[in-house]
Amino acid sequence: MSADSATHDDHTPSLWDWKRWVYSTNHKDIGTMYLIFAIFAGVIGGAMSGMIRLELAEPGLQVFNDSFKLFGMLEMGDSHNYNVMVTMHGLIMIFFMVMPAMIGGFGNWFVPLQIGAPDMAFPRMNNISFWLLPAAFGLAFMSMFVGGPAGGEGFGGGWVLYPPLSGLTGHPGPAMDLLILSLHLAGISSILGAINFITTIFNMRAPGMTMHKMPLFVWSILVTVFLLLLSLPVLAGALTMLLTDRNFGTSFFEPAGGGDPIMFQHLFWFFGHPEVYILILPGFGIISHIVSTFSKKPVFGYLGMAYAMVSIGVIGFLVWAHHMYTVGMPVDLKAYFVAATMVIAVPTGIKIFSWIATMWGGSITYRTPMMWAIGFIFLFTVGGVTGVVLANAGVDAALHDTYYVVAHFHYVLSLGAVFAIFAGWYFWFEKIFGVKYNSLLARLQFLFFFVGANVIFFPQHFLGLNGMQRRVPDYADGFANWNEISSWGYAIMGVGMIIFFLILIEAMMSRRKGEANPWGEGATTLEWTLSSPPPFHQFSTLPKIK
Amino acid sequence: MRFLAAIALTWITATTAAMANTGIPTDGALGFQHAVTPIMERIVEFHDLLLWIIVPITLFVTALLAYVMVRYRAKANPVPSKNSHNTLLEVIWTGLPVLILMVISFYSFPLLYMSDEIPETDFTIKATGYQWYWGYEYPDHGVEQYLSNMIPEDEIVDGQERLLSVDYPLVVPLNATVRLQVTAADVIHNWAMPSFGSKIDAVPGRLNEIWFQVTELGTYYGQCSELCGRLHGYMPIEVRVVSQDVFDAWIAAEPGTDDANAILAQNTADRATRLAQLD
């Protein structure tokens, strides 16, 4: 048996064998595919935001009019197409970029490695989880080219999909149906993934690794997948009701038939609010590892950190209607959601202060991942405090659906989650690919991202306070200045994105052999005990945790 | 710090001074539009308080971060400490945010209830959202619904605002307490007026209510604030706040007609003359 498994371990299939990928049941290969898919989707979603910022660079309709052609050939259509861009940018970034990168990519790669497991609990289910995603993406992409509203193509009702705009009244064409099916597939993919992670984490930890010795990244994934498992079915239910409203004459959300469009909003945000924590929680885990590694200190207040994430997850289910302060809710209900929402600031504050306390007394080296992590802490703080402002329903009357909200959630997602993803990417790059990246270029990318993202999103606070509403292709002339600056920020961030690809190409061409542990004594989790890249199958004898 | 505050103050003063028209976005502005209702005044006050809380917190975290980055860099501190617990510290950074949040709630809830509870009103207006224009009715004055459409860019004349001006505006008397009922006929829209602190969804099958009392004469602009399809960015809201007698004349001239608009135009012209005489 042992001799047999040794020869099996040595056998790594060729990179160019298509069966290795399509039929893959290996958590590392599947993780890599998730990461590549996330980069691919991120480029498309990022290009869409480019068109948005290009349109908003100055007042008037420059891009989404009937005469403009992108690169001299791509017709951009009218303001409905702008709405489609906004919608698809949101959906792609959430479902096809951040989630696959964090949970599918890093989760698949490092949950088994960090708990000392040979693979995920259900390797074949892992395969289908991944392959449902390209299918879902294909459906979403197709939806942009079939009929939506009268005289237009694609769905332009925002990622929140509110009926009646997403119903037959607003979008009678098949675009919305394709989008519903796409989200169903993406949802199934995530639910299967969630079941897989929960089973793996509960049953496959190496001997001696109790729950309270589990690395924080594993904790963060565990909380995240519980949120997925509990919230996605609610979205699936709402989407199915919408589908039958559209196609089979039901009227769940149709006032004329006794339905209520606000009901959809409650169901959507019961999923949607946990969803935004799903996007950021794995980032919390990644940041904890990086801060501890480069401070050469254990994480400050480990248990507090783990249970802060658990409590953020639990409270995350109790605050959904703070997205709906303007729908005409009873005032006492609003008051409840104000109070519940503000409570979240407490565990979030614990996390920020614990990261700083981890650095306190440390011996900090500023390697590339650490720079991204510190950038994350700063930006997340800014996004956090504006969240406290928005929590207050009284002020929300002035800020709801303005660029203040756009600035807020991009600070926690586009800056928070994306910075955490890049932090993780440069933390584990060598482990995943077995080659070193050029750290000078990676720091340069950080610089462009940090400056660019702030230039894009900080002025949007001012736009929102001054009343600029979301999701419009054109704006009153009084909003011109800050919009122009915001668009310049995009150009800066775009340079950062080009540098990102240069780093990839440079690393793949020069093939500097990766070390098992490039970070030294601070890197204490199990993945650093393995070679870089790890063997195709690892831990055939389980490690013992003291 | 004081230097930065001075710059910010100069900027705010400059942009405020540049506002010829009060109810309109201003280039380079850093804050809210001018507040002209009791609700919006309270919102501005409360938001100022919040700024005094969130800006120091952000600066504090940034300073702390900068301090540990410099003080505990590997060169300055080659041997890391192994501390990973400090119960007192953990109690403080859990307890202090709770206290701050209690301070915030102490001001937040009264504002919420004050803006939500409708006082005794002088009359009611009904607004209906359509793709992509608004309809207004004054049931107490027997005024049937008239439609309010954006003036297209190529028909804008002097004194009108691109994307903001409409053909037949909403008109309310100065200091009147108005109940606004909002609904929609097709998809969800949102009736929003930044200077009033008003923002309420117009939902088909529902009748939502808000109230406002405008304390300054003028023209105020807002826009539909819930994505409602292709021309979502092109269904503005224009409110003229006039004296009671102008309002009465406007009602008598049948709102939604050129006659009624002529009264508003006359009023604007009169005001301009009066203001010119004052100078």
Ligand SMILES: [Cu+2]
């Ligand atoms: Cu609208």
